[in-house]
Amino acid sequence: MHLPVEDNEEITLNKGKSYLTGEGGKFTESESYYISMYPSGGINGTALDLAKFAQALISPESEKTSLFQESQTQSELLSTSYSPEEGVPGLAHGFWEYDGEYRGLMHSGNTVAYSSNMQIVPEDNFAIIVLTNQADELYLTFGLMDELVGKGYQTIQENLPSASEVEGTYLTARRTYNGFMNLYAYLAQLDVQSINDNEIALDLAGFKATYIQTSPYVYKLKGGDDIFIPNNVMFFHVNDEKAEQISTTYADYVAMDKSKPFLLISLGLFIWFMVYFLISPFVLIVLAFLRRRRKQKTAAATKWNGVLTLSGTALAVNIVLLIIRMLSKPMRTYSEMLLHFIGNYVFTVISLISVVMLIIFWKKASLSKWQKVGYILTCISSILFIAWLIIWQMYS
Structure with a gap:
């Protein structure tokens, strides 16, 4: 709930500038974009305030925290609330599970040239926050997470389904369905083609990546453009040897609903x-x-x-x-x-x-x-x- 009486005008007046990357590594200042859909983009605060919030989330249940009235609420909040498949990262009541060496929980957000990524590792009482004020920042906000928290192990099982079963064209389910903005999704189709029995090639509006199958219908990022880093694990929902949906950490994809x-x-x-x-x-x-x-x-x-x-x-x-x-x-x-x-x-x-x-x-x-x-x-x-x-x- 937004309480205008609690607004701090000093924060708005001293808000950091944001930048776009230009030719030759030069930066150009970006205008500030306001997202009218509350609460997305609607919170302006300090890095210290966000750090205090993260610290409160990883405090042991035995310690009193100002976030919750009951101690068990914290453990419930950080528990898995949804997962498309066993062993596949899912959701923890608003946090995204991280496919790393440790079970991490993260939440990120960005506008055109401002980004934030917060990750907590409850078992180790560890938290990290990455804030950037430039565009094209995925290698920073997510790359640092991989280095500090550690990537997950990729054990590849045997006798896996053929990668040809997941071939097709998909649309992001995280899109506008009503109004002219629905057209945007069709301009950024996700095309999936098999390379061999265990590897697939992805093409998203010209951005490309390669994924490898590690367990039945679970594919992990092998290499590619930075845009695929947040969705480094994909699970394909297959029915009668035909993929109908892709579940990823941040957004699902559904099969193309219009013919070529x-x-x-x-x-x-x-x-x-x-x-x-x-x-x-x-x-x-x-x-x-x-x-x-x-x-x-x-x-x-x-x-x-x-x-x-x-x-x-x-x-x-x-x-x-x-x-x-x-x-x-x-x-x-x-x-x-x-x-x-x-x-x-x-x-x-x-x-x-x-x-x-x-x-x-x-x-x-x-x-x-x-x-x-x-x-x-x-x-x-x-x-x-x-x-x-x-x-x-x-x-x-």
Whole structure:
């Protein structure tokens, strides 16, 4: 629970700066990003306060701690609450179990250029906290953990299932399911291919890694890009020799829910919409200029075709701007994007009205063969564009 009366303005005023890594190892200062989903990113404090919290968590139960009223609550908090498979790291009531030489419990978090990783080893009354103020920091926040706590042993069992059983394409289950942000997951698919009977190659949006099977359907990181370090252990849920889900320390992955042809068609249509509606206005300008020179009267159907085309262009430009703004600043608040969603609704309504009016005036107009082809193409493209926006939830 957030208590405003307990806010310490000095902490906010003296908050450390964060940096992005640039070319040649140079650093550039990063702006501070606020995550609007409480409590993620909502706590600003000092390293000393976090150290006191970690110290209280590893205090022996015999010692009185300010965290809990009853001593057994501490042991319950640090006990395993979920594990996908025996011997596979799971959860301990909000802490992630660490696959190391000792049973460690950790919790980490990060924004664009701030990261923290806290790990405690209750059996040894040991705790470590790594705080960074730079991007691309995984080798620090997790690499130091491996060095100080120790990596787990990799004993490889015999007669293991074939790695071909876990091949496939997966999506992270830790994603946005409603709204346009759901599209992001499909741009970062996890592709799994077998190298041999016991090894698999992973590709996540261009980042690659190799895993080796140590026990039935349990794979451990052998080597690869830093992005895979947090998920160094993967357990594949297999049913009838077909993998349906991957469990990792931080996030599960589920089998792709859309076919490859559907995704390719969606991509092809998106490219078509962008090209068609961004070029069409220039074609309309040329045609209008020619009609004016010939002193031809503009038919009502032609006018509504122009409105339909321009509303489609407005939709295309609005979507492009939305994408550019999100890529330039991924953690924008919903209020910053609201204008784009309102625009999508407005331009969609205009497009639908234009289609209806074009059909009405079609019968009354004397149109050439090429005009009919062009108007039909615009109508079909507009309707498909709106359907595409609905399918990919671009209205919220």
